[in-house]
Amino acid sequence: MPGFSKILIANRGEIACRIQRTAQALGYRTVAVFSDADADALHVHMADEAVNIGPAPVQQSYLNIPAIIDAARRTGADAIHPGYGFLSENTGFALACQQANITFIGPSPEAIELMGSKRLSKLAMLDAGVPCIQGYQGAEQDDATLSREAARIGYPLMIKASAGGGGRGMRLVHDASDLLEQLRTARSEALNGFGSDELILEQALIDPRHVEVQVFGDQHGNLIYLGERDCSIQRRHQKIIEEAPCPVMTADLRQAMGEAALKAGRAVNYVGAGTVEFLLDARGQFYFLEMNTRLQVEHPVTELITGLDLVAWQLHVAEGQPLPLRQEQVQLNGHAMEVRLYAEDPAQGFLPQTGRIDAWEPALHSGVRIDHGLIEGQHVSPFYDPMLGKLIAHGATREEARRKLLRAVQDSVLLGMQSNQRLLASLLQHPQFISAEFSTGFIPTHFADHPCLNPHIPSAEELAIAAALLYHAGAKQHPAPLAGWRNNASVPLHYRLGVEDKDWTVGLKAVAEEPYRLEVGERTLALKIIACDGRQATLEIDGLRQRHAYRLEGQHVWLFTRPGSLRLEDRTQLPVSSQASVSSGTLKAPMDGAIVDVLVSEGSAVSKGQLLVVLEAMKMEHPLKSGIDGVLKRLQVRVGDQVKNRQILLEVE
Structure with missing residues (x-):
C-alpha cells in the first residue's frame, strides 16, 4: 500500500489553507508554494516549509510545472495536492507527478484528460447513457x-x-x-x-437549476455519491451561493441523478473526489453539464450535512485505502449554505478590486465556518481570482442555516476594498430565495435594478460617524486645552466628505462633556464616543448604542456599515472642483491588469461605445469603450503592458 508523509499544496489562498488544516491534523508535514505576490500570504505562514516558485503571473508560478516538481524534490514532499483551479485538472501535471514518483492526490491522468474537455466528455457521456443537452x-x-x-x-x-x-x-x-x-x-x-x-x-436552457452531485471513488473499484448541491445563484455563470441538499430534491430524483453521476464516474474508472454537474429544468428533467475532476470550491456544504472531511478522504484514497462508507451508509443531516466573498464592486458591473486589506474580522458564530486565506495588511493583486473566502453555515433546517449565514455575512468585517457583501446579504434576504423559488436566472431577473448593485449612498448616521471619528482623531493629536478650540463655540465646524464624485457637508458642534451635535442635511444627531481605539468605535447616536469597525488613513475613513464597507474622503481642506463629465475623453484603467488588445491607433476616428482596449485582470477580460465621439489624440499603452488602477490609457478629443 503506497504511503506518503509530506504533502506539497500546489495552490494558494483559502483552499491551500483548508487542505493544510486537515493534512496537519492527520500528522502530515506540509509544503506551501508561493509567487512573489504571495510571499506573506497566510498559506505560507501556515506551512512547515515554503518555496518561492516564481513571479506573480500564474504562467510563471502557479502554472509552472517544473518549478512545482522541483519544489517537491527540494523539500522531500512525496505527495502533491493540487486544490482547485490552476493545475488541478491538468493532465500534464498529473503525469509529471507520476514520472517524479510523487503521489498525485486526485484521479488518473486519463480521467482528467477526458473530463477536462467539455467536447470529449460530452461524447463519452452520450456513449455512457447520461442525459445530455x-x-x-x-x-x-x-x-x-x-x-x-x-x-x-x-x-x-x-x-x-x-x-x-x-x-x-x-x-x-x-x-x-x-x-x-x-x-x-x-x-x-x-x-x-x-x-x-x-x-x-x-x-441554452432558460432558467434551469444548477445541481451537482458529489462522487467519490477509491482504488478498489468502489464509487459512491454523497448527495447533491444546488449552485443556481450565479452571476456571469460564476456560482456565489451554494447549498445542500437541493431545496426541490425528492428521493426519486436524488437517486436518478446519483446513478447518472455514477455512470459518468464509472465511464472513466474514477478515483478520488469528483463532481458531476447537471442542469435541472422545471419538469424535473436533468442534463449533463460537465464533470470536475477535483475538489470543488463548495465542498464544505457537503461536509457539513454528511459530517465527513472530504480532504481526509482524498488523502486516504491516495494512499490506497478503501472508502470508509458504502452507499447505503451515507446520511444527510440538516441543511448547509455557503456564500463566496469576492473582492469586486457590484456597483461597477462586478469589477474586480485590488488593494490592501486594512481589516479582516470574520464572524465565527455558532454553526458558522469561514474558509479564507486572509491576513490584515496583505495586498490583493490583479493576478489571481478575486474570491477572498467562503462563509458557510449549518442548521437543522434550511431557514436556520440561511439565518445563521446572513448574520455571519452582516458581521464579518472587511475594510480596505469593496466587496460583494451587500449583494450577498440582499440575496439571502430576498423573499424568493427564502422560499427557494429560484433558478440560474435569479440575479438577472430580480436584481437588475436592486439598490445593492448601485453605488452606496451614505446615510446621515454614517456621515455623522465619519465626521465624529475625524474630529476625535484630530483632537487626540492636539490635546486640551487647544483641542477644537474656537473663538465662537456656537458655530459648528463643517466637514466636506466625499465618495467618488459626490460630496456631503456635515456640521459638527463640540462642547466639553456633552455629545457632539451633528447636522447632516435636515437632520440633527447627538453622537457620543464612548470608546475608540483605532479599530472599533463604541458610539451612542440619539441614545442608541452601536459598535462600528473603522480605519483612518490620512484623509480617508473606512467604515464598516453592516454589511459592507464605506470609504469616505475628508475633502474639507481641498478646493471645490467641477465634476468630470461622464462623457470624458480620458480613458483610465478601472483596475490593475494587463493590456491584451488595442483596437485603435492615434489619429483614428472613434465613436461613443466603440471598443478601444481590452484589459485582462483576475482571469477575466474587460472591454474598455469610448465615452464620446471624437478622434484618438493620444495612445499611451500597447499590448502586453501592465497598468495600474486609474492609469491613463488614452485620450479622445
Missing part, C-alpha cells in the same frame, strides 16, 4: 462550421470553452448577429485561461 461538440472549430451548427441548434445558445470553467470562456448568445464577436472573446479568454481555444456550442 443538444449541441455541437465536433472537432471542426472554424467560424463557418460553428455558425452553421449554431443555426442548426437555434438561439439562444451557449458558447463554452471546452477546457474551461468558472464562467471564463463562456458566452450566452441571443442572436446570430452577435455570434462572431462572442466567439472571438470566448476563444481569447479560453486560450489565456486554459491554454486551449477549443469551443463547444449548446442549446
Whole structure:
C-alpha cells in the first residue's frame, strides 16, 4: 500500500489553507508554494516549509510545472495536492507527478484528460447513457462550421470553452448577429485561461437549476455519491451561493441523478473526489453539464450535512485505502449554505478590486465556518481570482442555516476594498430565495435594478460617524486645552466628505462633556464616543448604542456599515472642483491588469461605445469603450503592458 508523509499544496489562498488544516491534523508535514505576490500570504505562514516558485503571473508560478516538481524534490514532499483551479485538472501535471514518483492526490491522468474537455466528455457521456443537452461538440472549430451548427441548434445558445470553467470562456448568445464577436472573446479568454481555444456550442436552457452531485471513488473499484448541491445563484455563470441538499430534491430524483453521476464516474474508472454537474429544468428533467475532476470550491456544504472531511478522504484514497462508507451508509443531516466573498464592486458591473486589506474580522458564530486565506495588511493583486473566502453555515433546517449565514455575512468585517457583501446579504434576504423559488436566472431577473448593485449612498448616521471619528482623531493629536478650540463655540465646524464624485457637508458642534451635535442635511444627531481605539468605535447616536469597525488613513475613513464597507474622503481642506463629465475623453484603467488588445491607433476616428482596449485582470477580460465621439489624440499603452488602477490609457478629443 503506497504511503506518503509530506504533502506539497500546489495552490494558494483559502483552499491551500483548508487542505493544510486537515493534512496537519492527520500528522502530515506540509509544503506551501508561493509567487512573489504571495510571499506573506497566510498559506505560507501556515506551512512547515515554503518555496518561492516564481513571479506573480500564474504562467510563471502557479502554472509552472517544473518549478512545482522541483519544489517537491527540494523539500522531500512525496505527495502533491493540487486544490482547485490552476493545475488541478491538468493532465500534464498529473503525469509529471507520476514520472517524479510523487503521489498525485486526485484521479488518473486519463480521467482528467477526458473530463477536462467539455467536447470529449460530452461524447463519452452520450456513449455512457447520461442525459445530455443538444449541441455541437465536433472537432471542426472554424467560424463557418460553428455558425452553421449554431443555426442548426437555434438561439439562444451557449458558447463554452471546452477546457474551461468558472464562467471564463463562456458566452450566452441571443442572436446570430452577435455570434462572431462572442466567439472571438470566448476563444481569447479560453486560450489565456486554459491554454486551449477549443469551443463547444449548446442549446441554452432558460432558467434551469444548477445541481451537482458529489462522487467519490477509491482504488478498489468502489464509487459512491454523497448527495447533491444546488449552485443556481450565479452571476456571469460564476456560482456565489451554494447549498445542500437541493431545496426541490425528492428521493426519486436524488437517486436518478446519483446513478447518472455514477455512470459518468464509472465511464472513466474514477478515483478520488469528483463532481458531476447537471442542469435541472422545471419538469424535473436533468442534463449533463460537465464533470470536475477535483475538489470543488463548495465542498464544505457537503461536509457539513454528511459530517465527513472530504480532504481526509482524498488523502486516504491516495494512499490506497478503501472508502470508509458504502452507499447505503451515507446520511444527510440538516441543511448547509455557503456564500463566496469576492473582492469586486457590484456597483461597477462586478469589477474586480485590488488593494490592501486594512481589516479582516470574520464572524465565527455558532454553526458558522469561514474558509479564507486572509491576513490584515496583505495586498490583493490583479493576478489571481478575486474570491477572498467562503462563509458557510449549518442548521437543522434550511431557514436556520440561511439565518445563521446572513448574520455571519452582516458581521464579518472587511475594510480596505469593496466587496460583494451587500449583494450577498440582499440575496439571502430576498423573499424568493427564502422560499427557494429560484433558478440560474435569479440575479438577472430580480436584481437588475436592486439598490445593492448601485453605488452606496451614505446615510446621515454614517456621515455623522465619519465626521465624529475625524474630529476625535484630530483632537487626540492636539490635546486640551487647544483641542477644537474656537473663538465662537456656537458655530459648528463643517466637514466636506466625499465618495467618488459626490460630496456631503456635515456640521459638527463640540462642547466639553456633552455629545457632539451633528447636522447632516435636515437632520440633527447627538453622537457620543464612548470608546475608540483605532479599530472599533463604541458610539451612542440619539441614545442608541452601536459598535462600528473603522480605519483612518490620512484623509480617508473606512467604515464598516453592516454589511459592507464605506470609504469616505475628508475633502474639507481641498478646493471645490467641477465634476468630470461622464462623457470624458480620458480613458483610465478601472483596475490593475494587463493590456491584451488595442483596437485603435492615434489619429483614428472613434465613436461613443466603440471598443478601444481590452484589459485582462483576475482571469477575466474587460472591454474598455469610448465615452464620446471624437478622434484618438493620444495612445499611451500597447499590448502586453501592465497598468495600474486609474492609469491613463488614452485620450479622445
